[in-house]
Amino acid sequence: MKRDFLFSYYQTPRGAVLRRQETDYLQRSITVSCKQTILQIGALGWETELIDCTLYKYYTVLDAEGLGDPAVKKIRAEASCLPLQCDSVDMIILPHFLEFDPCCLRTMREVERVLKPEGTVVVVNFNPWSLRIRYEYLWERQKHDAWSGHFISRTRVIDWLKLLNFEVILFTEFNANSVRSTHGKFMDNCYSLSANAYAIKAIKRRYNIIPLTPVCETAPRLALANSINPATRVGS
Template sequence: MEQRNLHAWLETPLGQYVLQMEQDMLDQAVANLFGFNALQISWPHLDGLRTNRIPHHISLSTRLGGTIQAEPCALPLASQSLDLVVMPHALEFAEHPHALLREVDRVMRPEGRLVVVGFNPRSLWGVRQLFTLNRRVSPWSGHFISLSRLKDWLALLGFEMDGGRFGAYAPPFTSARWLHRFRFMELAGDRWWGVGGGIYLLQAVKRVHAMRLIMPRWQPQNVVEPSLAAAVRSAGVRRQGVQPEAHDNVVPLLPRPKAVPVSPQS
């Protein structure tokens, strides 16, 4: 039922406005990301990987229409096998968004890239959702996740933020005429109201910190060695006829043996 509502909403002028905005944002975000395997989760109406040059593209959907059909929280993929994961509105319509993020973290390689697209609840779109009476109609039936909360979730999994942007600053009018009148807000929004866009795109990198072996710091033993300098000073004192004090730590020098004359053999 929800999929049919979403498909019908995407055919409206407001849905087409969102699709075009998000397609442009994704085209720019993934164009220069490289690797071997890329995955898109949710929203098959978008081709979030069309400008990406990774050789193997996979699209996942709970219904027919994707490369594979499976539940997003149980991906049929090997661990650490993906270099790029694109998630347009997957978290907002997932029953367990935390479990979905943990599953994505499992299948991503170290230094892999994650791109998340979502509706911004701190915008005019969030106000529209707040005053919508019928919450079973898409997209207002989704659970809008704020950007700050999403950053906290990703940080707990070891992801590092790597940029993002906002879009769809125009009010969510259902009329194409009124949407066209407020198109000027797209240019003014980035400059005067940067965090007030109706949708956001966030990029993150999976960081895996390597272990470092800490060796014990051995304390050097204090070895007492005889002081040759003291011995030299002692010898100099004896040549001057002065006896060293008893408490001086000196090493006495042995007397040189006398030469013994040897008589020639008869």
């Protein structure tokens, strides 16, 4: 897995703006308490800008190469086989990780497995329809073929989440000069070709099947009009 394109793009003027936008967005997205467990899959190197690690002691970064801010706890493992128990994490963040993951579907299943019911997942990806991102992608390949990834549309990510029983609650686009968020029924009509990246926030739902018990058919019974008052029935 290579993420050189991501870090080289952050060094450009437009990439620096995108980095600030995504940092502010992730700061606002972390709404769990400091005693809950947060897992970030894919290191960025500036995790201390997202969260206060002295306060959130259960914030962990999982990266196959062991990268990440020195002040953050790290796990060196593959995302497609998370070394964590089922239903053990309260929030999972995937910042530009699925685009560089050859086993992204397996990773999403692992995310669903380790996330607690009603837990939150945040996915951040590049916008595959952005002409600017396409240009940077072609230019990067001409230089040293450092992309080694694949663009993923927001509709595909939403379909994956729905198949895994996630409810998408927020969709955000990062434009050059603004950040726009939509939720509910307005998410289907909100999509900009000028956005450099997008983020999807979803909640894991746990649906329990209620077994149906067989109902025994009985003969209908007739009730007397004055059966409620026994004294009246005896006196009559």
